[in-house]
Amino acid sequence: MSGQGETIAAIASPPGPGGIGVIRLSGAGVAALAERLLGRTPTPRHAHYCALTDATGGVLDRGLLLHFPAPHSFTGEDVLELQMHGSPVMLGCVLERCLELGARHARPGEFSERAFLNGRIDLAQAEAIADLIASGSEAAARAAVRSLEGDFSQQVHALTESVVRLRVWIEAAIDFPEEEVDFLAEPTVLEDLERLRHQLDEILTASRRGVRLLDGLHVVIIGRPNAGKSSLLNRLAASERAIVTEIPGTTRDVLRETIHLDGIALTLVDTAGLRETADPIEIEGMRRARAELERADLAVLVSDDAHAESDHGLLDVLPASAQRIVVHNKIDLDGHPPRRAMVDGDTHLWLSARTGEGLPMLIQALKDVADPGEAASGTFSARTRHVAALQRASDGLEAAWHALTERRAGELAAEELRGVQRELGSITGEFSNEDLLGRIFADFCIGK
Numbered sequence: 220m221s222g223q224g225e226t227i228a229a230i231a232s233p234p235g236p237g238g239i240g241v242i243r244l245s246g247a248g249v250a251a252l253a254e255r256l257l258g259r260t261p262t263p264r265h266a267h268y269c270a271l272t273d274a275t276g277g278v279l280d281r282g283l284l285l286h287f288p289a290p291h292s293f294t295g296e297d298v299l300e301l302q303m304h305g306s307p308v309m310l311g312c313v314l315e316r317c318l319e320l321g322a323r324h325a326r327p328g329e330f331s332e333r334a335f336l337n338g339r340i341d342l343a344q345a346e347a348i349a350d351l352i353a354s355g356s357e358a359a360a361r362a363a364v365r366s367l368e369g370d371f372s373q374q375v376h377a378l379t380e381s382v383v384r385l386r387v388w389i390e391a392a393i394d395f396p397e398e399e400v401d402f403l404a405e406p407t408v409l410e411d412l413e414r415l416r417h418q419l420d421e422i423l424t425a426s427r428r429g430v431r432l433l434d435g436l437h438v439v440i441i442g443r444p445n446a447g448k449s450s451l452l453n454r455l456a457a458s459e460r461a462i463v464t465e466i467p468g469t470t471r472d473v474l475r476e477t478i479h480l481d482g483i484a485l486t487l488v489d490t491a492g493l494r495e496t497a498d499p500i501e502i503e504g505m506r507r508a509r510a511e512l513e514r515a516d517l518a519v520l521v522s523d524d525a526h527a528e529s530d531h532g533l534l535d536v537l538p539a540s541a542q543r544i545v546v547h548n549k550i551d552l553d554g555h556p557p558r559r560a561m562v563d564g565d566t567h568l569w570l571s572a573r574t575g576e577g578l579p580m581l582i583q584a585l586k587d588v589a590d591p592g593e594a595a596s597g598t599f600s601a602r603t604r605h606v607a608a609l610q611r612a613s614d615g616l617e618a619a620w621h622a623l624t625e626r627r628a629g630e631l632a633a634e635e636l637r638g639v640q641r642e643l644g645s646i647t648g649e650f651s652n653e654d655l656l657g658r659i660f661a662d663f664c665i666g667k
């Protein structure tokens with residue numbers, strides 16, 4: 220079979236002893252190698268029970284040998300799977316035997332990379348494999364499976380097709396300058412563009428959700444000194460992680476603690492209290508606090524009820540991209556019961572970090588943000604790389620919109636749409652370079 224790569228081999232099951240161990244091979248020499256191991260030509264996709272022997276014919280182990288001839292295999296090449304006892308020592312010996320017979324060690328992710336290069340899966344699907352393996356919750360795993368099934372890629376493809384249609388149309392108009400101006404004023408062109416922007420935004424939102432499922436939620440706790448930020452972090456982490464004292468300005472550096480709610484990881488970030496000060500250490504601490512806010516999915520503004528009024532001004536510090544919860548802490552001091560209310564579109568919670576009263580409400584609110592529940596049923600897994608590309612595509616559509624509406628510049632709009640097409644193509648790997656591929660597949664485990 221032509222077009223197959225060097226024969227690669229790897230132990231595909233996890234390291235350590237196990238019930239079953241699997242060695243996987245792919246490439247040009249697989250068919251010959253399978254024949255040597257089995258002593259005859261294996262039947263395609265048939266489980267042969269056989270002895271796996273060393274060079275002298277000594278039995279290393281007995282197990283199943285499965286041959287998947289190209290192109291109907293995971294990589295699109297000839298693939299061989301050896302299933303045997305999960306003994307790390309014997310797996311090593313059988314792998315060694317495969318190397319003697321002409322295979323070489325596979326690099327991390329090399330099987331998936333070949334599957335991608337042979338068009339069995341696109342890049343987003345290949346990434347979904349790694350994400351499925353690494354997923355830490357059922358929600359994340361299900362989302363990864365959906366991406367692996369191609370849900371995400373299909374949506375990106377559909378979008379790309381619409382972009383191409385619009386671009387071709389605009390380019391055709393440019394070729395007839397006397398009609399161009401009229402054409403660009405056509406409401407249908409702008410309607411199409413508007414619809415595209417809407418669809419792209421929906422995918423962008425879903426992708427952000429997908430990233431959150433994989434990477435967890437970045438929750439930044441901010442507020443004035445002594446509001447009880449560190450006390451709250453300790454409560455949520457159920458440990459004395461952060462130093463708590465009655466001295467304002469206790470926390471000066473950024474402090475992180477990961478907790479899990481229903482299988483979803485939340486990185487809680489405690490920060491230095493925000494106030495006017497001349498202390499250079501505190502000033503640096505506040506700079507870091509603001510930097511953390513920039514990449515927050517959720518900002519928890521902690522306010523000591525006594526200063527609620529002035530703390531309200533801090534809401535302006537929060538980036539628009541982050542969701543937010545306002546916590547009114549220390550209700551134990553005035554004896555008010557815990558409660559939850561919506562104020563100007565924000566969730567406000569009254570609780571006590573000291574006594575733990577009202578804390579379940581906060582945990583519920585965090586869960587609501589972390590796991591969008593019903594809304595997540597259509598969520599696919601996505602990576603920061605995808606979100607960044609979609610964001611650039613979205614900016615490109617906006618630029619195309621301005622080019623058409625304000626400047627009647629068809630050429631410019633077409634150029635922007637070409638850029639959008641490239642960005643979308645980079646997600647599924649139609650436009651990719653070796654650097655990017657190298658970086659993506661190096662993160663995979665060996666044997667995948």
Ligand SMILES: Nc1nc2c(ncn2[C@@H]2O[C@H](COP(=O)(O)OP(=O)(O)OP(=O)(O)O)[C@@H](O)[C@H]2O)c(=O)[nH]1
Pocket residue numbers: 442443444445446447448449450451462463464465466467468469470471490491492493548549550551552570571572573574
């Ligand atoms: N009564 C009461 N005291 C609290 C509560 N939460 C925190 N405190 C007290 O408030 C003081 C400050 O708490 P911290 O958790 O250090 O506050 P912080 O916001 O991290 O302060 P900085 O790190 O200095 O910005 C400490 O003396 C805490 O014991 C609460 O719910 N009730």
Ligand SMILES: [K+]
Pocket residue numbers: 444445463464465466467468469470
């Ligand atoms: K303090």
Ligand SMILES: [Mg+2]
Pocket residue numbers: 448449450461462463469470489490
């Ligand atoms: Mg603190």
